[in-house]
Amino acid sequence: MSATVAGGVAVLEGKNLTKYFSVKRGHGVLARRALLYAVQDVSVSIGAARVTAVVGESGSGKTTVARMLAKIISPDGGEVLLDGRPTPRGRPREYARQVQMIFQDPFASLNPVHRVRHNLVRPLKIHHVTDDVDATVTGLLRRVSLEPPEEFAAKFPHELSGGQRQRVAIARALAVRPRVLLADEPVSMLDVSIRLGVLNLLADLRDAEGLAILYVTHDIGSARYLADTIVVMYAGQLVEAAPSVSLTDEPAHPYTQLLLSAAPDPERPQPPSLVRSGAPPSLIAPPSGCRFHPRCPHAMEICRRVSPPSVEVSSGHSAACWLHVDSDRRLLEEERTPGSVATTDPSAPQSAPECSQPTSTTRTRRKEA
Amino acid sequence: MMAPEAPARTPSAKPAQLAEPVLEIRGLCVDYGYGADAVSAVVDCDLVLRRGEVMGLAGESGSGKSTLAMAAIRLLRSPGVITAGEVLFHSRPFSEEGPRGTIDMLAANDSVLRTVRWSEISVVLQSALNALNPVITIGAQFDDLLRVHRPSFSNRDRWNRSAELLDMVGMTADRLRSYPHELSGGMCQRAMIAMALALEPQVILLDEPTTALDVVTQREILEELMGLRDQLGFAALFITHDLSLLVELADEIAVMYAGRVMERAPAASLFHAPRLPYTYGLLNCFPPMHGPRRPMEGIPGSPPDLRVLPTGCAFHPRCRWAMERCRQERPVLRPLGGPNREVACWLHAGDATIPRELAHPEPPAAAGRPAATGPARAARARR
Ligand SMILES: Nc1ncnc2c1ncn2[C@@H]1O[C@H](COP(=O)(O)OP(=O)(O)O)[C@@H](O)[C@H]1O
Ligand SMILES: Nc1ncnc2c1ncn2[C@@H]1O[C@H](COP(=O)(O)OP(=O)(O)O)[C@@H](O)[C@H]1O
Ligand code: SF4
Ligand code: SF4
Ligand SMILES: [Mg+2]
Ligand SMILES: [Mg+2]
Numbered sequence: 001m002s003a004t005v006a007g008g009v010a011v012l013e014g015k016n017l018t019k020y021f022s023v024k025r026g027h028g029v030l031a032r033r034a035l036l037y038a039v040q041d042v043s044v045s046i047g048a049a050r051v052t053a054v055v056g057e058s059g060s061g062k063t064t065v066a067r068m069l070a071k072i073i074s075p076d077g078g079e080v081l082l083d084g085r086p087t088p089r090g091r092p093r094e095y096a097r098q099v100q101m102i103f104q105d106p107f108a109s110l111n112p113v114h115r116v117r118h119n120l121v122r123p124l125k126i127h128h129v130t131d132d133v134d135a136t137v138t139g140l141l142r143r144v145s146l147e148p149p150e151e152f153a154a155k156f157p158h159e160l161s162g163g164q165r166q167r168v169a170i171a172r173a174l175a176v177r178p179r180v181l182l183a184d185e186p187v188s189m190l191d192v193s194i195r196l197g198v199l200n201l202l203a204d205l206r207d208a209e210g211l212a213i214l215y216v217t218h219d220i221g222s223a224r225y226l227a228d229t230i231v232v233m234y235a236g237q238l239v240e241a242a243p244s245v246s247l248t249d250e251p252a253h254p255y256t257q258l259l260l261s262a263a264p265d266p267e268r269p270q271p272p273s274l275v276r277s278g279a280p281p282s283l284i285a286p287p288s289g290c291r292f293h294p295r296c297p298h299a300m301e302i303c304r305r306v307s308p309p310s311v312e313v314s315s316g317h318s319a320a321c322w323l324h325v326d327s328d329r330r331l332l333e334e335e336r337t338p339g340s341v342a343t344t345d346p347s348a349p350q351s352a353p354e355c356s357q358p359t360s361t362t363r364t365r366r367k368e369a
Numbered sequence: 370m371m372a373p374e375a376p377a378r379t380p381s382a383k384p385a386q387l388a389e390p391v392l393e394i395r396g397l398c399v400d401y402g403y404g405a406d407a408v409s410a411v412v413d414c415d416l417v418l419r420r421g422e423v424m425g426l427a428g429e430s431g432s433g434k435s436t437l438a439m440a441a442i443r444l445l446r447s448p449g450v451i452t453a454g455e456v457l458f459h460s461r462p463f464s465e466e467g468p469r470g471t472i473d474m475l476a477a478n479d480s481v482l483r484t485v486r487w488s489e490i491s492v493v494l495q496s497a498l499n500a501l502n503p504v505i506t507i508g509a510q511f512d513d514l515l516r517v518h519r520p521s522f523s524n525r526d527r528w529n530r531s532a533e534l535l536d537m538v539g540m541t542a543d544r545l546r547s548y549p550h551e552l553s554g555g556m557c558q559r560a561m562i563a564m565a566l567a568l569e570p571q572v573i574l575l576d577e578p579t580t581a582l583d584v585v586t587q588r589e590i591l592e593e594l595m596g597l598r599d600q601l602g603f604a605a606l607f608i609t610h611d612l613s614l615l616v617e618l619a620d621e622i623a624v625m626y627a628g629r630v631m632e633r634a635p636a637a638s639l640f641h642a643p644r645l646p647y648t649y650g651l652l653n654c655f656p657p658m659h660g661p662r663r664p665m666e667g668i669p670g671s672p673p674d675l676r677v678l679p680t681g682c683a684f685h686p687r688c689r690w691a692m693e694r695c696r697q698e699r700p701v702l703r704p705l706g707g708p709n710r711e712v713a714c715w716l717h718a719g720d721a722t723i724p725r726e727l728a729h730p731e732p733p734a735a736a737g738r739p740a741a742t743g744p745a746r747a748a749r750a751r752r
Contacts, residue, residue: 265658
């Protein structure tokens with residue numbers, strides 16, 4: 001399933017990205033290696049002066065996608081295109097300059113034993129960006145609204161608040177004049193009161209400087225606020241992609257609907273109950289068919305057997321869900337793949353004989369599915 | 370000294386009838402360090418937690434929320450010192466073993482504290498992984514706890530009770546054989562909550578229990594927690610920097626800034642009709658999930674350094690409605706329209722003009738959280 005940038009030209013594009021990790025299972029002599037399907041066939045593109053958000057629960061593969069786009073890790077399938085052209089293997093210095101990553105924990109990218117000034121000067125020197133280092137540092141701190149810049153340049157990272165630290169991390173990324181920022185949960189560790197300030201800064205960088213930004217988050221409300229396009233990931237796959245307002249106002253995929261109902265919303269008269277909503281599946285033995293079927297209130301027979309195709313539900317809005325496939329095609333698929341494939345998940349709703357179990361156990365089983 | 374048995378929450382309970390207090394914090398002051406270097410992290414705080422109710426404690430990081438809670442149960446880490454105040458625990462235990470009557474927590478000696486902590490007042494912290502012992506299984510940790518506090522239990526009783534506790538938080542008994550690192554963050558936090566409930570406490574202190582979790586897991590755990598509260602009847606102090614969580618959760622909310630409680634009101638009132646500019650700011654940090662998108666500002670600036678607090682109202686450098694008086698004099702918490710809510714802000718004193726944003730009408734009285742069905746815990750007979 002792919003998401004193209006409406007209107008803009010893709011600066012950075014991931015095509016059919018796939019990544020497996022080899023992980024150890026079990027203890028001692030019983031330990032075995034198994035493949036964990038972290039990301040499968042995910043396509044995402046980031047346009048100049050646009051923000052594309054990647055939203056999903058933890059473990060859904062968001063960071064892995066961002067790291068493949070940054071070329072910190074290489075995909076096992078698919079490719080990364082910069083300006084529509086395939087990128088060389090490895091992570092050439094020029095690529096690293098153009099595509100900068102911002103992490104959840106700003107400490108990760110700042111050297112704690114050096115002052116802010118030193119932290120900003122280092123990338124300038126490595127990439128030979130400028131001759132007037134002092135003016136550049138001042139300019140960078142101004143761009144991220146750390147005023148007065150001279151004062152902040154002289155501080156150590158631990159002397160800054162969380163929000164200020166993240167601003168320095170962003171200034172550091174900007175130092176080398178990148179064209180793409182890959183921001184992985186940049187505000188998740190910050191107090192809610194200062195998140196908007198950092199999101200507004202990203203919006204300014206997009207609008208005033210035309211940066212292409214990938215915003216990775218588990219908070220769909222902030223994605224709606226900042227992003228032009230939102231893609232939703234579930235268990236390593238893309239399940240829905242659309243312009244952000246369209247995605248949040250008319251979510252087409254049952255998983256997106258679940259995410260939206262989990263978001264705090266003071267306006268809502270009565271919060272919907274999520275007690276039976278379950279948890280994401282194992283990525284080592286993911287459910288057959290649609291990976292969301294064990295949690296899906298609309299799951300049909302075909303969902304357990306065949307993985308749904310991505311279909312356009314309205315202009316620029318696509319979802320990978322059988323509900324949106326017309327019934328003729330669904331029936332055709334159903335006949336093509338006779339019901340021999342058993343579900344890998346014994347707790348799948350509707351297939352499990354629930355009435356024979358005490359309710360509390362049923363609930364628990366489902367939760368741990 | 371104990372009041373006659375009265376169910377903590379019944380469907381017919383009227384909002385005006387307040388449940389009896391279970392934990393009373395009066396004029397509490399906590400410093401970090403001594404003498405000239407001392408920093409006042411909590412100043413003159415009053416909080417009353419009522420039986421079976423949820424009190425939300427909100428405010429940005431560094432406002433003193435954890436310090437207040439930990440001081441109340443005497444778990445402050447050095448160099449924290451309680452310099453003034455009173456904390457009274459009105460104990461009326463659910464189990465036969467617990468202490469009865471009012472306990473002065475600040476005067477209590479270690480042996481009294483041991484009978485109270487965990488058995489009657491338990492704590493859940495943000496990172497369960499740190500609170501759980503990494504080298505022993507979840508089951509063994511339950512077993513240790515029950516062995517000490519429920520000496521009459523047989524091995525079989527302890528196992529059954531542990532399984533029952535996990536079931537309450539939506540986990541299967543086979544998880545008792547797991548080590549903490551084998552569980553997801555949400556599972557760890559669930560196990561921690563189960564452990565906090567193991568001895569049927571009257572009060573549970575939840576310090577950012579879901580902050581590190583995903584939205585979906587967070588919501589599930591909060592829902593479960595509220596279900597358990599209705600079922601078991603404990604009171605909870607729920608600490609968070611994310612005020613939006615408390616909307617659907619708390620009965621009453623207190624907002625702290627720079628070590629002081631600045632506003633306190635029933636949850637629905639605080640949400641629909643905030644009176645304090647800081648509360649208004651905290652409530653407007655969440656981009657709406659509906660309607661047109663518009664730029665929002667959050668709260669400008671950052672919380673103050675406690676060593677060099679601004680004069681007057683500590684919030685004035687960040688307050689869009691600050692007046693001359695705010696820079697000179699510190700506003701004190703005072704009642705506003707009845708005993709149920711208080712605010713410390715000059716806008717609500719004298720003849721200041723109250724901005725429209727801070728003058729929304731009170732919501733209808735009934736518009737709180739739906740009343741619980743009373744402690745159905747009797748049904749879950751103790752062995
Ligand atoms: N280096 C790694 N080795 C093994 N498994 C990994 C590694 N990195 C990520 N994973 C696994 O891949 C899945 C996706 O992880 P991640 O991309 O970090 O998700 P997210 O950022 O959405 O939380 C998870 O199940 C995670 O445990
Ligand atoms: N061990 C400590 N030593 C010195 N100061 C501390 C210590 N712990 C907390 N503080 C200070 O006390 C204030 C309140 O902290 P805390 O109670 O943790 O706030 P909150 O829980 O609201 O984030 C903060 O300004 C913090 O810097
Ligand atoms: S494909 Fe089926 S199981 Fe998957 S989300 Fe759609 S309806 Fe639910
Ligand atoms: S007292 Fe003044 S500065 Fe403080 S919150 Fe009220 S209006 Fe703002
Ligand atoms: Mg991640
Ligand atoms: Mg705290």
